[in-house]
Amino acid sequence: MTSKQTYSVCFCWRRRFKLALAEAPSEIKTLFNEYSENELMTPSHLKRFLVDVQRQEKATEEDAQAIIDSFRHFHRRGAGLNLETFFKYLFSDDNPPLLPSHGVHHDMTLPLSHYFIYTGHNSYLTGNQLSSDCSDVPIINALKKGVRVIELDIWPNASKDSIDVLHGR
Incomplete structure (x- = not known):
């Protein structure tokens, strides 16, 4: 499972790093097993993961299907995500560390x-x-x-x- 990830560095340039993990860590495997069935995470499973784990209360099955569709070139079965594709999703731009929808809730106009x-x-x-x-x-x-x-x-x-x-x- 070697792939490359691109990260913005200091808002100045982008750098690609190779993911060195041969397989998903045990924590990710456990999470995947909890939110999947028969080694496949369907849109309903992914929606439950988004709500329960990612705290995206407004996530819908349509949102989950869109995520699955955006990763269809990584997996053979179109019905959901396998472990490898789920792991790729977690590190992708589709899973940002902060949700833009949460917005800024402090006055950020001062120096x-x-x-x-x-x-x-x-x-x-x-x-x-x-x-x-x-x-x-x-x-x-x-x-x-x-x-x-x-x-x-x-x-x-x-x-x-x-x-x-x-x-x-």
Whole structure:
């Protein structure tokens, strides 16, 4: 299941990264199994997933069918999504991290310096900046504490086929 994903980087340019996972992680498999039947996620299953998990209360079966139709070139059976296609959907532009329909609910007309944004600097470090290791545990802890922006220093790995999160090179 190797494919490439395109991400906007700092609103300045777009970069394509190869998904390195050979298969969907166990959490995704569990989720797929819960919201599918006979290894197929139909429009009604996908709608239930959108409402229950994604919290898209206004999702309809027509919305779910449109998503399935947009991924029809990835699967053979047109009746729904298989696990691989569902995994692709989760990382696609059809599944944005924030829904535009939710809109902005704060006054955002003031200069940026007038707002408090809870951020994490070097969020991935397990200790001090000079001698600590990188890990996902501090990031998870920061997000649980309410951090809204995290910093990641990402670099191409030695074989240039993936990325590493490192503090400097």
